[in-house]
Amino acid sequence: MRHFKIILMGAGGVGKTSMTTQFVTEKFEETYEPTIEEIHRKTITLDGEQCMLELIDTAGMDQFSQMRDLYIRKGDGFILVYSIIDPTTFEDVKSIREQIVRNKLSEQVPIVLVGNKRDLAEHERAVEEEDGGQLAKRWSHCRFVETSAREHHEVEEVFAHVVRQIMEFENFRKNRVSALHKEASRRKRSSGKCCVM
Numbered sequence: 001m002r003h004f005k006i007i008l009m010g011a012g013g014v015g016k017t018s019m020t021t022q023f024v025t026e027k028f029e030e031t032y033e034p035t036i037e038e039i040h041r042k043t044i045t046l047d048g049e050q051c052m053l054e055l056i057d058t059a060g061m062d063q064f065s066q067m068r069d070l071y072i073r074k075g076d077g078f079i080l081v082y083s084i085i086d087p088t089t090f091e092d093v094k095s096i097r098e099q100i101v102r103n104k105l106s107e108q109v110p111i112v113l114v115g116n117k118r119d120l121a122e123h124e125r126a127v128e129e130e131d132g133g134q135l136a137k138r139w140s141h142c143r144f145v146e147t148s149a150r151e152h153h154e155v156e157e158v159f160a161h162v163v164r165q166i167m168e169f170e171n172f173r174k175n176r177v178s179a180l181h182k183e184a185s186r187r188k189r190s191s192g193k194c195c196v197m
Contacts, residue, residue: 011092037057073103114158115147
C-alpha cells in the first residue's frame, strides 16, 4: 500500500476542516472551531491501487504561519483552499503557493487549488470561478476545483486529483533517476574502453 502525506492550507474559516471531515467521515460540522493542526487518515482505492492518505489540516491563523515551513517540508502534495465569498483568502493562497515553491525548491509541486463554499448564494460570490481557473493555469501542473464542503460537492475529486498528481510526480522522478543511472553506466563503459596500438 502506498502512503501519501497531503497538507491542506489556506486562511482560517475557508473550510479546510469541513472538507477533510466530509472526505473522511461524510459529515458536515455546522460550528466553526479554529484548527491548530489535525491529522486524519483514510485508505482509498484509486485507479486499482490502495493508498493510505495522511491528511494534515493546518491552522489558518497568522500566528501559526511559522509552522508552515514544517508542514511544507513534510508534504507530498498540497490542497490550497480559499473561500469564493472572501477575496482576501484568494490572495492568501498565492503567497502560500510561493512559500511551497520556495521550500520545495521547485515549481513542480503537486497542488490542487480549491474554491470552497459554492453552495452559498451567487450574489455572495466575490471570486469568480474563472479567476480560480486562470490562477491554476499560471501555476505549473495545478488542478482547480470549486467545492461545497457542506453539500459534499466535488470533495472526493479534490483528494483524488492530488493523489494522482503525486503519483505522476513520483513516476516522473523514478524515470528520470533511471535514465540518469543508465546514462552514467553508458559513460562509464565507454570511458573504460581503451585502444591498443
